[in-house]
Amino acid sequence: MTSHTSRMAVFGPNMMFADLRCSPSCARAGVHGTVSICPRECFEYKGTLDVLYKIIRQEGVARLWRGTIAGLALAVPTVGIYLPCYDIFRDWFEDLASQNAPSMTPYGPLLAGSLSRSLACTICYPIELARTRMQAFHDLNSGKKASGVWKTWVDVLSNLKTSENMKSVQSYRVLWTGLGAQLSRDVPFSAICWSTLEPVRRRLLSLVGEEANAMSVLGANFSAGFVAGCLAAAATCPLDVAKTRRQIEKDPTRALRMTTRQTLMEVWRDGGMRGLFTGVGPRVGRAGPSVGIVVSFYEVVKYALHDNQQHES
Numbered sequence: 001m002t003s004h005t006s007r008m009a010v011f012g013p014n015m016m017f018a019d020l021r022c023s024p025s026c027a028r029a030g031v032h033g034t035v036s037i038c039p040r041e042c043f044e045y046k047g048t049l050d051v052l053y054k055i056i057r058q059e060g061v062a063r064l065w066r067g068t069i070a071g072l073a074l075a076v077p078t079v080g081i082y083l084p085c086y087d088i089f090r091d092w093f094e095d096l097a098s099q100n101a102p103s104m105t106p107y108g109p110l111l112a113g114s115l116s117r118s119l120a121c122t123i124c125y126p127i128e129l130a131r132t133r134m135q136a137f138h139d140l141n142s143g144k145k146a147s148g149v150w151k152t153w154v155d156v157l158s159n160l161k162t163s164e165n166m167k168s169v170q171s172y173r174v175l176w177t178g179l180g181a182q183l184s185r186d187v188p189f190s191a192i193c194w195s196t197l198e199p200v201r202r203r204l205l206s207l208v209g210e211e212a213n214a215m216s217v218l219g220a221n222f223s224a225g226f227v228a229g230c231l232a233a234a235a236t237c238p239l240d241v242a243k244t245r246r247q248i249e250k251d252p253t254r255a256l257r258m259t260t261r262q263t264l265m266e267v268w269r270d271g272g273m274r275g276l277f278t279g280v281g282p283r284v285g286r287a288g289p290s291v292g293i294v295v296s297f298y299e300v301v302k303y304a305l306h307d308n309q310q311h312e313s
Contacts, residue, residue, distance in 0.1 A: 113194030178246035185239035229291030
């Protein structure tokens, strides 16, 4: 009881994860001093369905869509930068390799995916930070409107300005807190994803041949994207755990000093291999369809525009 109370005092009532204060309506809650204490199982997640059940019971159904606006604000510019840049870099790398080192041609998608993802991630990272924090923190006071993207940014910068040890650090740098962890996850993800997706996609499209239409392009790209997304998500799950840990750190001094390696070591020390792959199921379940949908619709739009241009000419 004392240990649990001290952790509640340190983390406060706004953490979504292990030290979340349970719903006031919880029938199993007890009171220790002025702090509401619930059984340990109220704060432990045993799987995806258990997470969904406890979030709905403690915070309501609407909580499951928290950060949707920020997610859309992130997805549009990210995809708008990421996929066109990937096409440009891939064609450039493959042309360069075919002329100078033909054996390096298969590595074109890997290099193009890594470079284009780094560019898109760096530009759009403040939105990603706001989205993650909006999903990770909440206020238990009913009737209080949840923070939006702009309010989340203001809160991040306000915490920095009030910190005694951060006066020598430029304020806006904190908006890129955890960028290293994000890149260390997204760059390997993109490298694995595109180096898997391209050969699978080209193989599937070669089976269709000259009879390709919008539906065959959609099917081939979705299938290849689904397989590549699942594989890449599973392989990079530990890096995703480290990225999330760094993004939700509320102490600005510690947040800027944390490294991906240090965070991974802490996760390993606390939870071992199981801790490193926490949430791998939902991550794979999200990444596979997401990559498939984005890539397939992007390629279908390209196909339709190219086909329309040919008809006009």
